[in-house]
Amino acid sequence: MITISAFKWVPPFAQGLVRDLRVRWALEEAGLPYQTRLIDPAVQSSPDYRACQPFGQVPMFEEDGLVLFESGSILLHIAARTEALLPEDQKERARAICWMFAALNSIEPFVQQLAEIDFFWPGQEWAKLHRPDVVNASQRRLSELATWLGNRDYLERRFTVGDLLMTSVLRILRHTDLMEAAPQLKAYQARCEARPPFQRALRAQLADFDQRASA
Ligand SMILES: N[C@@H](CCC(=O)N[C@@H](CS)C(=O)NCC(=O)O)C(=O)O
Structure with missing residues (x-):
C-alpha cells in the first residue's frame, strides 16, 4: 500500500494548497489506493522523518521500501505507471x-x-x-x-x-x-x-484537517 505524508492541520489559508494534494490527485487519476501518514511539527523535525524527507517537508511517498520526496519526482514516479497521466508515445x-x-x-x-x-x-x-x-x-x-x-x-x-x-x-x-x-x-x-479525481483528492485533504479539528 502506498503511504504519503500530509499535515495533521494547517491554517485555512493553506488548506487545499498543501503539496500532498498534487500527489493525492495523481494517485486518484492513476486509480492507486493510498493511505496517509499525518504529521505535525514534532514529527517534521524527528530523525525518523528526516530519514525519509531530508527537509522535514510534506509530501513524502513510501511503497514497498521505496521512499521518495519532492512532489515533482513523486508525480513522475506515479505518472510513469499509467497512460492516464503520461502518454505512451x-x-x-x-x-x-x-x-x-x-x-x-x-x-x-x-x-x-x-x-x-x-x-x-x-x-x-x-x-x-x-x-x-x-x-x-x-x-x-x-x-x-x-x-x-x-x-x-x-x-x-x-x-x-x-x-x-x-x-x-x-x-x-x-x-x-x-x-x-x-x-x-x-x-x-x-x-x-x-x-473527479481532483475533487476526490481535495475532499480527502480537507477531510484529514476536519478529522483533527473534531478530535
Ligand atoms: N519542493 C518541495 C516543497 C515541499 C513544501 O514546500 N512543502 C511544504 C508544504 S506545501 C512544507 O512541508 N512546509 C513546511 C516546511 O517547509 O517546514 C516539493 O515540491 O515537495
Whole structure:
C-alpha cells in the first residue's frame, strides 16, 4: 500500500494548497489506493522523518521500501505507471514531462514568492517594497503561459501530469486576482479542477484537517 505524508492541520489559508494534494490527485487519476501518514511539527523535525524527507517537508511517498520526496519526482514516479497521466508515445511523454518542469521551475518560484510575502510577511517594509516586482514577474509568466495555451484545452494534445502540476501551481494564486487578467488560463484551471479525481483528492485533504479539528 502506498503511504504519503500530509499535515495533521494547517491554517485555512493553506488548506487545499498543501503539496500532498498534487500527489493525492495523481494517485486518484492513476486509480492507486493510498493511505496517509499525518504529521505535525514534532514529527517534521524527528530523525525518523528526516530519514525519509531530508527537509522535514510534506509530501513524502513510501511503497514497498521505496521512499521518495519532492512532489515533482513523486508525480513522475506515479505518472510513469499509467497512460492516464503520461502518454505512451515517447515524444508526447517528453512534452508532458517538459511541462512538469515548466510548472516547477518557471511558474512556481514566482507565485510561491508572492504567497510567502502575503501569508508569512504581511506588513513588513521589505515585503511591501518587493511585492510589486514579484507581482509583475508573476503576471509576465502567466501572460506567457496564456499565450501558449491559446484556444487549447490542455497544454498539449490531452490532459497529462503536466496539466496536473501546472494547475496545482496556479492554485497558489487563489488569494489574488492575478488570474482575472488571463481568462483562458482561469478556464483551463477550472477545467482541470473539475476532474473527479481532483475533487476526490481535495475532499480527502480537507477531510484529514476536519478529522483533527473534531478530535
Ligand atoms: N519542493 C518541495 C516543497 C515541499 C513544501 O514546500 N512543502 C511544504 C508544504 S506545501 C512544507 O512541508 N512546509 C513546511 C516546511 O517547509 O517546514 C516539493 O515540491 O515537495
